[in-house]
Amino acid sequence: MFDLLHHLYENTGISHIDWRMLVMWLVVAGLLYLAVYRKFEPLLLIPIAFGALLANLPTEGIVEGMEFAGQHHPMKEDGTGGLFYYIFQGIHLELFPPIIFLGVGALTDFGPLIANPKTFLLGAAAQFGVFGVFIAAAFMKYIGIEYSLQECGAISIIGGADGPTSIFLANKLAPHLIGAIAVSAYSYMALVPVIQPPIMRALTSVKERGIRMRSLRRVSKLEKLVFAVLIMMLCIILVPAASPLLFMLFLGNFMRECGVVDRLSKSAQNEIINIVTIFLGASVGITMDGTYFLTPQTLGILALGVLAFALATASGIWMAKLLNLVSKNKINPLIGSAGVSAVPMAARVSQVEGQKADPGNFLLMHAMGPNVAGVIGTALVAGFFMTVFG
Amino acid sequence: MFDLLHHLYENTGISHIDWRMLVMWLVVAGLLYLAVYRKFEPLLLIPIAFGALLANLPTEGIVEGMEFAGQHHPMKEDGTGGLFYYIFQGIHLELFPPIIFLGVGALTDFGPLIANPKTFLLGAAAQFGVFGVFIAAAFMKYIGIEYSLQECGAISIIGGADGPTSIFLANKLAPHLIGAIAVSAYSYMALVPVIQPPIMRALTSVKERGIRMRSLRRVSKLEKLVFAVLIMMLCIILVPAASPLLFMLFLGNFMRECGVVDRLSKSAQNEIINIVTIFLGASVGITMDGTYFLTPQTLGILALGVLAFALATASGIWMAKLLNLVSKNKINPLIGSAGVSAVPMAARVSQVEGQKADPGNFLLMHAMGPNVAGVIGTALVAGFFMTVFG
Amino acid sequence: MFDLLHHLYENTGISHIDWRMLVMWLVVAGLLYLAVYRKFEPLLLIPIAFGALLANLPTEGIVEGMEFAGQHHPMKEDGTGGLFYYIFQGIHLELFPPIIFLGVGALTDFGPLIANPKTFLLGAAAQFGVFGVFIAAAFMKYIGIEYSLQECGAISIIGGADGPTSIFLANKLAPHLIGAIAVSAYSYMALVPVIQPPIMRALTSVKERGIRMRSLRRVSKLEKLVFAVLIMMLCIILVPAASPLLFMLFLGNFMRECGVVDRLSKSAQNEIINIVTIFLGASVGITMDGTYFLTPQTLGILALGVLAFALATASGIWMAKLLNLVSKNKINPLIGSAGVSAVPMAARVSQVEGQKADPGNFLLMHAMGPNVAGVIGTALVAGFFMTVFG
Amino acid sequence: MIHSISVLAQLAGDASAGPKPGGVVIVGFLFVVIVLALLASVTSAIGAWFTKQAAKNAAQAAAAAKSTAEAFSQSASAGSASSAATEDSATGDKTDTETDDSALMAVIAAAVHTVIGDRPHRVVSIRSSGPGWAQEGRRQIFSSHRVR
Amino acid sequence: MIHSISVLAQLAGDASAGPKPGGVVIVGFLFVVIVLALLASVTSAIGAWFTKQAAKNAAQAAAAAKSTAEAFSQSASAGSASSAATEDSATGDKTDTETDDSALMAVIAAAVHTVIGDRPHRVVSIRSSGPGWAQEGRRQIFSSHRVR
Amino acid sequence: MIHSISVLAQLAGDASAGPKPGGVVIVGFLFVVIVLALLASVTSAIGAWFTKQAAKNAAQAAAAAKSTAEAFSQSASAGSASSAATEDSATGDKTDTETDDSALMAVIAAAVHTVIGDRPHRVVSIRSSGPGWAQEGRRQIFSSHRVR
Numbered sequence A, B, C: 001m002f003d004l005l006h007h008l009y010e011n012t013g014i015s016h017i018d019w020r021m022l023v024m025w026l027v028v029a030g031l032l033y034l035a036v037y038r039k040f041e042p043l044l045l046i047p048i049a050f051g052a053l054l055a056n057l058p059t060e061g062i063v064e065g066m067e068f069a070g071q072h073h074p075m076k077e078d079g080t081g082g083l084f085y086y087i088f089q090g091i092h093l094e095l096f097p098p099i100i101f102l103g104v105g106a107l108t109d110f111g112p113l114i115a116n117p118k119t120f121l122l123g124a125a126a127q128f129g130v131f132g133v134f135i136a137a138a139f140m141k142y143i144g145i146e147y148s149l150q151e152c153g154a155i156s157i158i159g160g161a162d163g164p165t166s167i168f169l170a171n172k173l174a175p176h177l178i179g180a181i182a183v184s185a186y187s188y189m190a191l192v193p194v195i196q197p198p199i200m201r202a203l204t205s206v207k208e209r210g211i212r213m214r215s216l217r218r219v220s221k222l223e224k225l226v227f228a229v230l231i232m233m234l235c236i237i238l239v240p241a242a243s244p245l246l247f248m249l250f251l252g253n254f255m256r257e258c259g260v261v262d263r264l265s266k267s268a269q270n271e272i273i274n275i276v277t278i279f280l281g282a283s284v285g286i287t288m289d290g291t292y293f294l295t296p297q298t299l300g301i302l303a304l305g306v307l308a309f310a311l312a313t314a315s316g317i318w319m320a321k322l323l324n325l326v327s328k329n330k331i332n333p334l335i336g337s338a339g340v341s342a343v344p345m346a347a348r349v350s351q352v353e354g355q356k357a358d359p360g361n362f363l364l365m366h367a368m369g370p371n372v373a374g375v376i377g378t379a380l381v382a383g384f385f386m387t388v389f390g
Numbered sequence D, E, F: 001m002i003h004s005i006s007v008l009a010q011l012a013g014d015a016s017a018g019p020k021p022g023g024v025v026i027v028g029f030l031f032v033v034i035v036l037a038l039l040a041s042v043t044s045a046i047g048a049w050f051t052k053q054a055a056k057n058a059a060q061a062a063a064a065a066k067s068t069a070e071a072f073s074q075s076a077s078a079g080s081a082s083s084a085a086t087e088d089s090a091t092g093d094k095t096d097t098e099t100d101d102s103a104l105m106a107v108i109a110a111a112v113h114t115v116i117g118d119r120p121h122r123v124v125s126i127r128s129s130g131p132g133w134a135q136e137g138r139r140q141i142f143s144s145h146r147v148r
């Protein structure tokens, strides 16, 4: 019977707790606080935080069979894996991000972008946030934090402010960084209303912020359908590596706009995206094992993330000012910052800042154009990185 | 850096586009037009069309690991498959069609069939559409299009006018034809209001079309439950190969009728069937690779499909007339055509044609009997083919 | 052609029917009657009964590749498994029970337990039902029914009155008994209003039954969130083997209580739990192959199950009386029986019995405390058994 | 069944070298027709039994409903109870013909009458409480808040 | 496109030893900007075509709506029909500009007018019957109960 | 904890040859009871802390609510604001006791009063805007149509 007791004690996890776990518990508490009380992207951060908590507890039947961060957890004795070995396949096999994009497509109205195609360029400019940080990440070696070029690519995509795309690319180029990259991306997306306004005000004059834009023309159903099909085809032909994301995005959008498959479109907008979000979030969290998470590399990612958002914001604004030099219909540069994606937070920030300059100015719909263009742009950048480094 | 540019160019898909893809794009445009503007079974045709479009674009991360039409796409470098390698498992492992049948069962009211069991025979007669086309397909070799007997079986099931059953059987007997068979089945199901009426009018006299049928007795809950269980048992005992489809159909129906598991029944009718429909449709489409789709075989399938529908319609009507020779309670032969399945379109056609002959005649409920009998009948025929050729 | 007919006949299942199947059909009819007309846990019993019916019919394409009860069904010729080979993976890989617990957590209000933590001890006491029956099962060998210690563990967990936990543990310790254990657990859970009251009345005096308890304090959102996180951490640290169940339970509960992810919480409460329930139930049923089910062992499980429920009920009541010896705030011993779990039936029984003694007494909320404590307790017991025997 | 098919099957000629299209079609179509005819007969048999039972039960139910209603509420006009019962059988699909359900409905109708009195009313829908754990759990939690 | 990038790419220097950060950034950013510019042009072209078509169709639709409405219901005030048509084009998103849909709407408006007469009314919503098998099936079953 | 179990475990005798039923039962049941007792103590501790905090916060919140309400709307009767705050605490489960939420509610109540004036009104429900990307996205799109 002492054997039994000894066996029982050895199987409690008390002896397996180390200081890194304790630190991670505090990180989790912080994430939960931000998610619940500061409403930082709670749909993702709550599952992520719970996954991270689980990763830093002495569990059984959870991570068996998983392989991350150089650590291989062996399978269970009966040859099966732990619970998250199976759930994580959704990320490992790159199923979850495209499925989330199906829902995002079904939730997105491309009307404002179609009505004002110039805003594609604002979404393009904002991708400089990604490339600028790519350089910055590569230069981090001079302050002692070295990233491979693959890692630089995975990290820099944080500047695209698009969760599923970041996870998709990170799984390809730097799977051990998925947790840090996803947390960084979602946290800064939630911080968009804090990060962007000072930059927006610094780079624009009061007069520019007061520009009123021509109201957008109505876009017919057929035009939206043609747009979805043609843009999907073009994107896939030019950047085949982005196929899974962009195919699903535009399939979802076509279902939304065609008006004859409402039951499918509603399922994509609700059941499908909700179910996948829970499992995606928890899977991302499970990679945040303290042993590997608490490194200078991870802190570096947090620093680079905020830089990426700032750069993307600035370059969107600069592009808007550049376009105003050559274009008759003036663009309010405040909508340039919406090119960062972070749908729809960034567009709302444009609206709020615009109304501060002129309370009668409604920029929201105009800002939705670069906002959704940024989603497409970032998916293409991910495809570019996968082509170059994959 | 030129290396990089060269690499980038080689990875765009521009060089991979060939004329067959262009033709398939037109086919896709046609399917989308029919689905959205002519409302041809859009729930299936839109996902199918998008899948077919994707199959005819130069993609990455989509078809890796798939094997269809004699072409084997190798796995990705990291040993994982493309997005549709995994989604397509739902068809390859024969999971999607039975799950769709769970939903169909939960959506089907067998009451009219129970109240008038003779209509089982109309559903049986309509299966002649399948067998007649089986012969026709076998004889196509004399005009230069040769099908194996397996292929004949898979093609002829189009006459059963039942999408999931067609896909189920095609996956077993002729996986390379899944796309053509599914498109043919769904398109003709949508065309039922065009194909059937001339045949119905040609084969019946005005007097026959005016027959008013005795109104159906009410069927109690218990009777519906007993029916579901007993018919399921009989079907499985007599045609074990049809077990997966018929088990799910009657499980769904039992959940619907028992009245104590509404939350399960509603999930089967909505979430489950919607989610699976999207992925089933897109998976079917992905097999429509132009290289293999644009063959005389495929065109032959389209021709045989319409013949199958016509034959099924006619044989249902003949059987009704035959039954009237021996039966006291006359059957309006217009409901015979509903035996083709195509629930509930065919039943609605019976109703419309009946009212043209006599505006006070309501055949809809009577036509629902052969209509749902046709679903069971076609599943049994599929089981028969699987037994003989599987 | 005679070959064809012969082949066809051999492939009907008529020749495969034996008497054990017939007996199982009666068992299925009994289960369906109880589920539909006596409303015995129909959400689980209907899918289970259909699965059991299928297991006792001569099928094709259903059980290929499955291995249960010492019988190995070979794969299909094309190397794929039958429909339930894949669906059953949800149990075999231990995915369904944790996912069900996600929904259960999202449906559970731990408020009453937090407001009156002493009721944790009632939930603990009720676990004696499990351990008492463990001994009883081990002693069954003296009346000729021998169970291994693993089997004893799996059987005794029936006393925990918690379906998913029973299935989870049975899959680990005695997969061949899953069907009998699940049916026993769900049936007796449904019978709680029959089994418990006589025991409750026998063990309490009228005066005890009339005890009115202090009304429960309100529990704030933050407190519920802190409870969910801390209790989850403690449980996992102390009983790591119960991680999958308890992680999911408290993740679901956190999503429910935090109030910022309603769409996820509703998905967990509805879509996710409904979909999994159908497939879980049918998978459990499919193991009830007559050849292996109709043994003295199975009958023994039914007998032990009712004993387990009775013991759990009694020990919960005794613990309440014990607590009253040392505590100032008296506990009505009628809520002790709710420690058996069987949420919320057992709590309702407490309420009903309490009102029989004193119509103005409302015990329902008080009984919810031990009721949900019993869920946690049983998961911990399952973890204990897995640690000792796994 | 198999024998009668085999006679017809002769027409399709020799099948020694694997199945021939003609044979497959004849055997297959007959097979399907015969199986569905069998299903039709079984369904007819079930139907005949139920029709007989339903007639018997309906008579019993009407009687039971009337007496129960009177027993429960002397003041309730028997008319309202029996009209509820009538409506029951008219509503169709959703109600089964079991005696106890009809009786239950009459009881409820009578009870409603007692409470509401002579003002015009109609029992529109009676829903049995779903017994599922989850649904149940939630409903209990909600209703318990009112209880407290 | 590839050529013009390659000219700029020279600036990033030699890349013989695998991709260099500088090269990746210049090529990558230009690539993305050019692709999105291309998408912008395509979208503009689509938009230009549709704007022209929409103008043409709107004129045709108005005319068609008016004549059809008059043809169907002499007694119906043409006003109500054309106001329905106006509302149609105002409602935006949900309606496509196809002539036959507008005409259909005018027909329905006229028919409604014939039935309802002069009492004030307004066609609030016309929903095309969802053609899905499942939705359809259920709707049919429900509506059939009324038919019977 | 482990030590105290081990003392009791002696009663179950020698377990050198794998676990014995008796040993398993004694160790197991004690283990479960002790773990749940531990959970009970932790929960009690949490509860004690929160009860103390809640009392403190409630007092602060009431004060804060009153002053904020007065600050915002001189004309609003302080009564309506404090009644809203009362209702808040009565509604239970859904509201947390945080000061800023109560204050926010008072602010909203005051603002509503300013707009609606003296006509009788009641803040029935205040829902924080769900912050999820998707929900948010859709809501934005819808509301933007009105904005335009």
Ligand code: NA
Binding pocket: A159, A160, A161, A162, A339, A340, A341, A342, A374, A375, A377, A378
């Ligand atoms: Na972006």
Ligand code: NA
Binding pocket: B159, B160, B161, B162, B339, B340, B341, B342, B374, B375, B377, B378
């Ligand atoms: Na059919």
Ligand code: NA
Binding pocket: C159, C160, C161, C162, C339, C340, C341, C342, C374, C375, C377, C378
């Ligand atoms: Na329990």
